[in-house]
Amino acid sequence: QLLLFRLTVKRPFSTSRSSVDPNEIKKFQFLAQKWWDEEGEYSALHSMNDIRVPFIRDTLLNMSSNYHLGSPLSGVKILDVGCGGGLLSEPLGRLGASVTGIDPLEDNIRTADQHKSFDPVLAQRIQYKCSSLEEIVEESMETFDVIVASEVVEHVADLEMFIKCCSQVLKPAGSLFITTINRTQLSYVLGIVVAEKILGTVPEGTHEWEKFVPPEDLERLLESNDFSVKTVNGMLYNPLWGSWSWTESTSINYAMHAVKSGVQGQSSPTDAPSETESRQHSATAGTAM
Amino acid sequence: TSAAMAAVCCRELLAPFGGWLLAGQRAPFLFRSRSAAAAAAAAEPLYDVVVSGGGMVGSAMAAVLGHDIHFHDKKIALLEAGPRKEYNHVPDTYSNRVSSISPGSATLLSSFGAWDHVCSLRLKPFQRMQVWDACSEAMIVFEKDDLNDMGYIVENDVIMSALTKQLDAVADRVEVFYGSRAVGYTWPLPSHICGTSPWVQIELADGRRLQTKLLIGADGHNSVVRKEAEIKNIEHQYDQSAVVATLHLSEATNNNVAWQRFLPTGPIALLPLSDTASSLVWSTSHEHASELLTMDEESFVDSINSAFWSNVNHSDFIDTAGAMFRSALSFLRPSGSAVRQLPPSVAKVDPESRAMFPLGMGHATEYVQHRVALIGDAAHRVHPLAGQGVNLGFGDIACLAHHLSAAAFNGNDLGSLKHLLKFETERQRHNVSLIAAIDVLKRLYSTKLAPLVLLRTWGLQATNALPPVK
Numbered sequence: 133q134l135l136l137f138r139l140t141v142k143r144p145f146s147t148s149r150s151s152v153d154p155n156e157i158k159k160f161q162f163l164a165q166k167w168w169d170e171e172g173e174y175s176a177l178h179s180m181n182d183i184r185v186p187f188i189r190d191t192l193l194n195m196s197s198n199y200h201l202g203s204p205l206s207g208v209k210i211l212d213v214g215c216g217g218g219l220l221s222e223p224l225g226r227l228g229a230s231v232t233g234i235d236p237l238e239d240n241i242r243t244a245d246q247h248k249s250f251d252p253v254l255a256q257r258i259q260y261k262c263s264s265l266e267e268i269v270e271e272s273m274e275t276f277d278v279i280v281a282s283e284v285v286e287h288v289a290d291l292e293m294f295i296k297c298c299s300q301v302l303k304p305a306g307s308l309f310i311t312t313i314n315r316t317q318l319s320y321v322l323g324i325v326v327a328e329k330i331l332g333t334v335p336e337g338t339h340e341w342e343k344f345v346p347p348e349d350l351e352r353l354l355e356s357n358d359f360s361v362k363t364v365n366g367m368l369y370n371p372l373w374g375s376w377s378w379t380e381s382t383s384i385n386y387a388m389h390a391v392k393s394g395v396q397g398q399s400s401p402t403d404a405p406s407e408t409e410s411r412q413h414s415a416t417a418g419t420a421m
Numbered sequence: 422t423s424a425a426m427a428a429v430c431c432r433e434l435l436a437p438f439g440g441w442l443l444a445g446q447r448a449p450f451l452f453r454s455r456s457a458a459a460a461a462a463a464a465e466p467l468y469d470v471v472v473s474g475g476g477m478v479g480s481a482m483a484a485v486l487g488h489d490i491h492f493h494d495k496k497i498a499l500l501e502a503g504p505r506k507e508y509n510h511v512p513d514t515y516s517n518r519v520s521s522i523s524p525g526s527a528t529l530l531s532s533f534g535a536w537d538h539v540c541s542l543r544l545k546p547f548q549r550m551q552v553w554d555a556c557s558e559a560m561i562v563f564e565k566d567d568l569n570d571m572g573y574i575v576e577n578d579v580i581m582s583a584l585t586k587q588l589d590a591v592a593d594r595v596e597v598f599y600g601s602r603a604v605g606y607t608w609p610l611p612s613h614i615c616g617t618s619p620w621v622q623i624e625l626a627d628g629r630r631l632q633t634k635l636l637i638g639a640d641g642h643n644s645v646v647r648k649e650a651e652i653k654n655i656e657h658q659y660d661q662s663a664v665v666a667t668l669h670l671s672e673a674t675n676n677n678v679a680w681q682r683f684l685p686t687g688p689i690a691l692l693p694l695s696d697t698a699s700s701l702v703w704s705t706s707h708e709h710a711s712e713l714l715t716m717d718e719e720s721f722v723d724s725i726n727s728a729f730w731s732n733v734n735h736s737d738f739i740d741t742a743g744a745m746f747r748s749a750l751s752f753l754r755p756s757g758s759a760v761r762q763l764p765p766s767v768a769k770v771d772p773e774s775r776a777m778f779p780l781g782m783g784h785a786t787e788y789v790q791h792r793v794a795l796i797g798d799a800a801h802r803v804h805p806l807a808g809q810g811v812n813l814g815f816g817d818i819a820c821l822a823h824h825l826s827a828a829a830f831n832g833n834d835l836g837s838l839k840h841l842l843k844f845e846t847e848r849q850r851h852n853v854s855l856i857a858a859i860d861v862l863k864r865l866y867s868t869k870l871a872p873l874v875l876l877r878t879w880g881l882q883a884t885n886a887l888p889p890v891k
Contacts, residue, residue, distance in 0.1 A: 169611070170837070185831050202493020204830070223832025228494070250619055251634075252467065 151297070152236045152264045153289040159337055160216070164239030167217025168247055173335045175374060177219050177283065180311070183367065183376045184282055184387065185223045188309050191363070191389050192278065195307070203228035211276040211301060213265055214284035218244035218258065224280070225257040232276070233260045234268060265297045272301045282311040285350070286343050295357045305394025308359060311367065311387045315344035318383045331371050347382050359390040468498045468596075469835055470825070471623060471633035473603050473646050475501025477520070477577060478797030478814035479639030480584040481530070485822045487591035488533035491829040497595045498631060499588070500623075502602040506578065507585040511543045516576040517665045517774045519692060519700045521679065521808035523572050526815040530583070534590070538583035539575055545693045546570040549678040551762055552881075555685065555734045556869060557743045559878040560761055561885040572808070574679070574692045574700065602626045606636070606649045609792060621792050621836075635836040637794050637821070639814075642783050644799035650790050656783035656802070659863070661687050662710035663780055663805055664703040667771035668725070673697045680764040681806070682729055683866040688806045689728045691764060699765070701725065702805055710777045721775070722767050729764045738871065743878045750886045780804055782860055784853070788845040792836030794821060801852050804863045813852055820847050 166173045189204055200206065206228030212221045215233030217240055225231045225248075235241055241262040248254040261268065279298050288294045298308055313323055320341050327333040351361045367385035368377050469492075472483045483499040486492050522530075522544075530536040548568055553560035565571055588595055607622035620632040638646025647654060668691070670676070676693040687704035694700050703713070703725070713721060783802035788795050797814035824840045833840065865877050884891055 170839070181833070182831065189830075189832075200493065201490045201830075222834075226829075226832040246616075 151266060151288040151290050151294040153287065156287045157237055160237055161239060163335060164217070164237065164243055167219060167240070167243050174217070174219065176333050176369060176376075177216075179374050180282075180367075180369075180376050181220065181223055183378060184220065184309075184311055185227075187365070187387055187389075188224070188278070188280065189227060191309075192307065205229035208277045209275065210278045210280060211272075213279060213281045213298075214287070215244060215260065216240050218247055218260065220280060220282055221258050221260075222248060222254055225254045229257065229278075231258045233258060234263045234265065235260075236262070236264045238262045265294060265301075269297050269300050274301065274303050276301055276306060277303055278307045278309065280309045282309070283313075285310055285312045285345055286339060291345065291350075292353055292357070295353050295359070299358050299392055302392045303394070304392060306392050308354070308390045308392065309387070310350065310390075311385065312350070313339065313344045313385055314382055315341065315346050316383050319344055319385075322384055327369075327371075333369070333371050347386055347388065350388060354388075354390045358393050360393060361388060361390045363387075363389040465622070465630045465632050467496075467620060468631060468633045469495040470635045470637060471498045471500065471621075471631060472637045472639055473500045473623075474638065474640030474644075474797075474799070475499050475503070475597065475599075476639065476641065476797070477580050477584065477811055478818065479637075480581065480588060481535070481815065482637055482639055482796060482818045482821070483595050483597070484533050484535065484584055484587045484591070485529070485818055486825065487588065487595040489822065489826050489829075491826045492594065495594065495829065498633070499595060499597045500601050500603055500625070501597065501599055503599070505585060505597075505599050506581045508542075508578070508582050511576075511579065514771060514774070515667045515694050515698060515700065516578045517667050517700065517771075517776055518577040519574050519694070520577055520580065520811045521572050521692060522575050522580075523812045523815075524570065525819075526812045527573060529815050529819050530580075533587055535580075535583040535587045538586050539579055542579045542582060544573045544575045544579065545676070545695060546573050547677045547679050547693050549762075550681070551678055551764075552681045552683070553761075554683050554866070554874070554878060554881065555728075555731075556683075556874045557735065557739045557878040558747070559743055559881040559885075561881050561891070563891070572679070574694060576694075598625070601629075603645065606646065608650070611791070633792075633836075634834065635792055635794065635825075637796060638799045639795075639797045640799055642781065642798040642802040644795065646793065647785055647795055647799050650793050652790065652795070653786045654783055655786065656781060658779065658781040659804065660706060661704045661780045661804075662707050662777045664701065664705065664710050664713050664775065664777045666701045666721075666776070667694070667774040668699050668701050668722075668767045669769040669771070670697055670699060671766045671768040674765050676765065678762065678764075679808075680729070682764075684728055685734060685867065685869045688866065689725070690806075690808075691729070691767075699767075701770075703728070704780060704805060707779070714775050714777055718770050718772070721770055725767050730766070734869065736871070739874055739878060742875055743882065746879050746882055750882060753886075782856070784856055788848060789838065789841035791838050794841055794844065796821060800848075801856055803856055803859050806863055806866075807855075807859045809855065809859065813855070816851065817848055820844050 163173055170178045192208060193199055193204055204227050205224060208229045210224055210229045210231045212224070212231055212233040215221050215235050218233055221231045221233040221244065233244060241260045244260045248258050279302055281298070285291055285294065302308065313319055324339060324341055328336045328338065347364055354361055364382060365387045366379040366382040367387055368379040369385065370377065470486060472479045479499060479501070483497055486497055527536055530539065548564055548571055550563040550571060551560065563571060588597055602625065603623050604626050605624040609619045609621060610617050618632065620634055621636045623631045623633065623636070636646060638644050640646055673696045676696045676699065679690065679692050681688050681690040686706055686709060689703040692700045692702065713724060781802060782804060785795055785800045788800050796817040798810070800817065801813060803810050803813065821844045824844045825835060828835055828837070828840045865873060
């Protein structure tokens with residue numbers, strides 16, 4: 133049986149220098165069918181779309197001068213890393229973007245493919261590949277305008293390599309959007325104990341506190357790898373209403389927007405990593421509809 | 422369907438164990454069902470929104486979405502059983518079906534350019550509404566402080582013509598199916614059960630099939646969408662019918678007042694159409710309504726004038742009690758009572774313009790379900806005494822369009838209950854109290870019993886004198 137299992141999920145397991153952690157894969161295998169139940173195990177990720185999609189959309193609209201409100205992301209090529217069942221790829225596709233969703237778990241890709249297959253517009257705009265980030269680097273050098281890595285970096289084995297790969301597949305001056313969880317006492321209490329063990333907001337065992345990423349560390353890694361961090365926003369989940377909101381504090385969840393250095397010189401990559409003045413900490417207020 | 426559900430559930434339960442089955446055995450099954458499903462889906466056109474019912478509310482809904490910037494690349498369909506209704510210039514005679522359009526509804530209609538067409542065709546603004554009792558002298562007058570228009574009396578055909586024009590303007594986005602009736606709806610299973618189409622399937626009478634991500638039911642108080650979705654409807658047939666007719670006044674007047682008198686048998690209303698013509702809406706018992714329709718034109722006109730002018734239902738007791746209360750009020754609030762005006766008298770009725778239709782009240786317990794929303798009379802049906810029916814429908818449209826527009830701009834699945842429930846909550850909060858109030862008013866004014874007449878007399882006088890209550 134183990135042999136069969138390895139046969140069907142053989143591809144994602146490349147060398148030990150992969151950013152994919154095999155233990156993480158096992159965790160998500162069982163829940164591969166549950167992605168699209170809006171009230172099920174992944175309900176918090178579904179409702180996270182209410183803030184992460186406008187965040188991505190408005191940040192990109194603010195940076196662009198040529199767009200149509202009817203199809204705001206038309207012409208934008210997005211890579212959704214760790215796309216899972218396609219929860220974030222689909223809204224981005226509906227807004228007009230060409231999305232490539234990658235995930236190391238075959239079952240996730242299967243679920244995602246099947247879900248989009250019924251909508252001819254999405255079926256055409258979104259392509260899913262069962263792959264890790266490293267595996268697509270060679271064929272996708274500087275291909276994407278935007279990379280989205282939402283709720284992913286807390287699961288990767290080698291974060292620095294992950295970021296380097298992001299830089300390689302991003303066009304110059306391209307955008308990287310990350311949402312993840314901070315490593316604090318508060319995130320342990322609320323993010324693991326309450327969310328997983330008490331309320332069941334997150335399936336138990338999904339997260340390991342040791343792998344949570346403090347925003348300072350993430351910023352430092354990004355800045356030293358050719359990125360300029362533009363925005364850091366705290367996110368807060370309200371389990372009563374099942375809804376997310378922006379917040380000042382990045383103690384638990386947070387979102388980050390960084391821009392790869394480019395020919396147009398969006399920003400100087402020589403900013404000191406601990407500089408806070410040059411960055412906007414304001415949430416995308418006023419864009420919530 | 423329960424057998425199908427069981428089969429699908431079994432498939433869902435076994436899916437995580439897929440790795441344990443032989444890969445070869447499993448793949449063809451999945452491949453077949455996925456491509457079969459996708460192939461079937463490709464055969465029938467898929468719309469983002471289908472509006473079932475092309476009356477004033479359904480057509481306006483389709484037009485509002487068609488003109489919404491965030492629906493720029495979406496596909497909308499409107500299903501209407503009747504033929505296309507449009508005219509370039511109004512006929513000489515007035516239609517006997519008119520609506521009182523509130524300023525809010527006028528704002529909605531102008532947001533997508535339909536109000537301009539209405540204005541270029543025909544409408545009558547009014548600045549004042551006088552409502553009084555047949556059993557007493559009690560009266561209430563509504564008018565805006567700045568003497569702006571309180572509302573507009575517009576023929577339903579005029580509104581339909583304006584809506585048709587604006588639908589034409591967005592024909593690349595909105596496809597209108599005239600002469601098309603939906604005969605069957607197939608609802609999707611919850612979307613996390615894979616393998617089946619997640620869309621609503623619609624079958625038309627001519628055999629054509631459509632699919633849609635969101636079905637909006639605007640098909641009137643006998644809504645098929647509501648029935649097929651098994652949404653419970655609280656309904657009650659009133660023992661009244663409304664008689665409508667187009668009337669010509671005895672003399673030309675500055676006809677900018679809407680009149681309504683509550684008779685024990687039901688309210689009679691005169692709605693201005695022009696300086697010489699008004700539209701009649703007379704809610705009365707079924708028998709009296711039939712009589713009114715069959716009697717000769719002269720008797721008909723006499724009945725109307727008598728209904729507005731006669732004081733036969735007054736009693737001395739009520740008159741005295743009412744007068745006492747009025748002097749008490751004018752002592753407390755000297756400016757509290759408005760001047761009583763006299764309604765115009767009617768000289769003639771347009772031949773062929775008399776018609777009647779039964780009245781009832783209805784309210785759907787739910788306005789929405791997964792991939793379904795109800796608007797207009799399909800969701801709520803009221804007595805015409807408050808002139809609110811179509812305005813409630815336009816209010817539904819404004820609210821639903823707002824939520825759908827936001828959902829589209831967020832890349833959401835348009836049929837998702839999340840934003841549909843927000844629409845339902847907002848509208849139910851607004852509608853339920855109004856619908857209940859109209860029903861209460863109807864019952865309160867349907868009696869000659871002295872205590873209730875006294876209650877409503879004093880109530881009306883007090884309301885007239887106290888602006889906050891008004």
